[in-house]
Amino acid sequence: MAIGAREIAGRALHPVGLGCMNLSWAYGTPPAHEDCVAFLNRALDLGYDHLDTARIYGAGKNEALIGEALKGRRNEFFLASKCGIVVEGPKRGVDCSPAALDAALDTSLDLLGTDHIDLYYMHRFDPKVPIADSVGALSRAIEAGKIGAYGVSEWSAAHIREAHAIHPVGAVQTEYSLWTRNVELGVLPTCEELGIPLVAFSPVGRGALGGEIKDPSTLEEQDLRHKMPRFTPDHWPHNLALIEQLVDLAKGAGVTAGQLALNWVLAQSEVMHVIPGTTNPQHLEDNYNAANVAIPADVLARADALINQSTVSGHRYHDAIKPTIDTEEFEDA
Numbered sequence: 286m287a288i289g290a291r292e293i294a295g296r297a298l299h300p301v302g303l304g305c306m307n308l309s310w311a312y313g314t315p316p317a318h319e320d321c322v323a324f325l326n327r328a329l330d331l332g333y334d335h336l337d338t339a340r341i342y343g344a345g346k347n348e349a350l351i352g353e354a355l356k357g358r359r360n361e362f363f364l365a366s367k368c369g370i371v372v373e374g375p376k377r378g379v380d381c382s383p384a385a386l387d388a389a390l391d392t393s394l395d396l397l398g399t400d401h402i403d404l405y406y407m408h409r410f411d412p413k414v415p416i417a418d419s420v421g422a423l424s425r426a427i428e429a430g431k432i433g434a435y436g437v438s439e440w441s442a443a444h445i446r447e448a449h450a451i452h453p454v455g456a457v458q459t460e461y462s463l464w465t466r467n468v469e470l471g472v473l474p475t476c477e478e479l480g481i482p483l484v485a486f487s488p489v490g491r492g493a494l495g496g497e498i499k500d501p502s503t504l505e506e507q508d509l510r511h512k513m514p515r516f517t518p519d520h521w522p523h524n525l526a527l528i529e530q531l532v533d534l535a536k537g538a539g540v541t542a543g544q545l546a547l548n549w550v551l552a553q554s555e556v557m558h559v560i561p562g563t564t565n566p567q568h569l570e571d572n573y574n575a576a577n578v579a580i581p582a583d584v585l586a587r588a589d590a591l592i593n594q595s596t597v598s599g600h601r602y603h604d605a606i607k608p609t610i611d612t613e614e615f616e617d618a
Contacts, residue, residue: 288551288576291558293335293482294404294434294455298363300551300576302335303328303569304486304562309343309350312492313505316564322354327566329361331573337458337484337560338397339367339408340389345396352398365404365484366393367438367458369411379609381411383422390426404455406436410611416447424452436484441611442471445481454481458560459612461485461553463494463531463546463592464515464524465601470613476556488550488559490515493524494592495543495568496532512603520599527592534591538584540575543568547575549585 290297308321315321328336336355338347348366355362368389369381386407393402405426407419423435434455437448448454457476461468461483468483476483489495491510498504501516510516515524528542535545543561550559561572594615602610 287579288548291482291555293363293484293558296363296403298335298558299332299573300558301333301547301573302337302363302365302484302558302560303333303572304560305336305338305347305351306342307562307564309347311342311509313508315343318350321350324564324566324569325351325354326358328569329355329358331570333573334361335363335365335558335560337365337486339370339406340393341367341370341372341408344372345392348393348396352396356398359399363403364397364399365406365436365456365458366397366402367406367408367436368393369406369408377609379409379411380414381407381409381419382414383418386419386422387426390431394431401431401433403433404436405432405434406438406456406458407440408438409609410437410440410444416444417451420448420451427452438486439610439612440472441613442475444611445472445475446479449479449481454479456482456484456558458484458486460487460601461550461557462488462490463549463588464490464594464597466594467612467614470615472612473554477554481556482558483554483556484558484560485550486560489543489546489561489572493528494531494546495541496528496535499525513601514599514603515597515601517599523598527596530591531588534584534587538580540578540580541571544571544575544578545580545584545588547572548578548580549588551576552585 288300291300371378371380426432436456438458532542535542
């Protein structure tokens with residue numbers, strides 16, 4: 286059964302959006318600029334209507350790319366961006382103080398070439414700033430028409446509730462996939478209870494669940510996955526064996542492994558959206574159509590049992606990143 290449109294901030298959207306990070310940063314050398322421009326326009330032509338970016342993606346390059354590439358097509362898509370992660374040379378931190386949020390928003394609007402962002406997330410929880418102060422700043426931005434709604438990313442259920450009580454949260458973004466189930470500990474039921482859309486990033490396990498990565502050591506040197514435990518030699522062979530079974534399961538159902546992974550996430554809740562990222566034109570089309578393929582319930586159940594928090598090997602993040610995550614964690618993670 287096809288999965289129809291789902292709402293974020295009062296707007297009905299296709300449940301599969303596009304995470305734009307890969308076009309500028311993180312997974313090796315980005316495509317040529319002109320190819321990125323064509324890729325984003327192709328996404329809109331296919332029907333994508335939810336694009337997700339962030340200031341940290343290429344230190345503003347991703348926001349600038351979207352602003353340039355889609356100039357004149359702004360009314361065709363729901364635009365989400367994120368702020369709060371601050372990178373100064375080798376130093377990385379979180380600043381969600383009102384002054385920082387105000388300055389970041391104005392910069393994002395300028396880079397994106399727009400007078401409003403539909404959904405503006407705090408990219409990480411900032412324990413140094415009272416939630417009321419951060420939410421207050423973003424609620425004033427809503428009143429000023431600069432943003433349509435605010436969201437939070439990788440926040441715990443308790444902090445989501447606290448923010449929502451001050452001003453309704455437009456969406457929660459966090460990692461969710463077959464091999465990363467943290468949201469099930471609190472965030473997902475909280476979103477369902479409060480009626481908050483949940484936007485899953487890395488729903489294909491940073492590309493791993495698509496079945497096309499055979500040896501992570503061959504990824505480019507600057508690829509962030511080299512630092513992620515699940516891709517290291519200690520854990521990858523175990524995980525690859527699971528992924529190969531997932532690929533076979535998907536083939537039997539007449540879909541790609543990526544489509545099976547995406548469809549599984551969407552099937553977990555009616556509040557769920559996914560924003561897989563890619564630079565591959567075929568994957569772009571396959572991902573979008575993942576909401577339109579009919580995958581039998583027993584196949585989804587077999588995928589669920591095959592790859593999950595108990596069967597996967599390795600934590601999703603390395604030790605330096607773990608402290609920045611507010612989302613509930615499994616005890617053995």
